[in-house]
Amino acid sequence: MTDPASDPHDELPASVVALIDQPQYPVTADFDVERSYAYNTLAATQNANPLLWDDDVAADLADGPIMPPTTISLWMRPHYWQPGAAGEQVALQVHFDLKATFDLPEAVMTDNTITFHEPVRPGDRISHAQVLRSVSPPKTTKLGSGRFWVIDVEFRNQHDVLVGVERYTGFGYRRAS
Amino acid sequence: MTAPTPTLTLGSVAVGSTLPELAVDVTATTVVLGAIASRDWRPMHHDYKFATERNGVRDIFLNTPNQAAWFERYLTDWSGPHGRVGSMTFRMRDSIFPDDRMVFSGTVSAVAVDEAGCGWATVDITLAVGDRTCSTCTARVALPTDPDDNPWARRGDAWRP
Secondary structure, eight states, rough: OOOOOOOOGGSHHHHHHHHHHHEEEEEOSSSOOOOHHHHHHHHHTTTTOOTTTTTHHHHHHHHHHHOOGGGGGGGOOOOOTTTTOOOOOOOOOHHHHHHHHTTOOOOEEEEEEEEEOOOOOOOOEEEEEEEEEEEOOOOOSSOOOEEEEEEEEEEEESOOOOOEEEEEEEEEEEOOO | OOOOOOOOOGGOOOTOOOEEEEEEEOHHHHHHHHHHHOOOOGGGGTOOOIIIIHHHHOOOOOHHHHHHHHHHHHHHHHHHHTOOOEEEEEOOOOOOOOTTTEEEEEEEEEEEEETTSSSEEEEEEEEEOOOOOOEEEEEEEEOOOOOTTGGGOGGGGGGOO
């Protein structure tokens, strides 16, 4: 894929321009960070790092257990279903809003940047907000025609301490008929 | 087990140093396990029909957070537990499917000590399947500057990822 998002906002709908650089969907997770779920990531990647498995190592190096750093977004992803929820529960709502706004039925992520700050620990409760940074003009790739967009997500723990920042570049597209 | 002596310190790393390759045979289980582990319920990571008929790709494929986790594993296999990843940026150029053999390779492209005294190695990683470069990643990893240094002890302004 080519042509990551740029930001010539002048040709975008005013409703989209108004969202750029504005925090959206601020939310606090409705569950605590817990170790057993993190083990799924370690198992999925066959990651034997003793810092993440051995409490003595974790105590000596990191003042206690920490979560695998790259699980940062895991702690904000909604359950597939929960009481009272309607429709598909999605993790990055701004991404899906843009698909709907531009009537682009398919989408993939092309780029991801993660910056790791304070470690996430068992028992933490993570909050985040999503910020749309840019939307590209129409582009065509081998997947189809659509637009790239860049979304930042900032994660904080229950002490309002920054634990990480993620930047996603997504490509919403319609397949060639 | 108590914390081992650092397996890698900044002084033992130089620009051009290479990381050992890691090869993994990807199965449908690899893809689905990674997606579920990252709570990613989107169907292109577990539903063959959706991936092929809606997304237009040849099979279900590895999801973004799981690729990040694979990069983390690759980096800390090399650095040992003292290594602390500060940041990673990766671009997914092509998808990784079941029956692919994915191969990680990496080269150190920069070595530095920041103003807070933290030692950093920048590593450029290629994730390839045969001749296909599927993803490229640049990561900054904090390494001990000496055997008594511990990047995980850094807090606040002493940690500048």
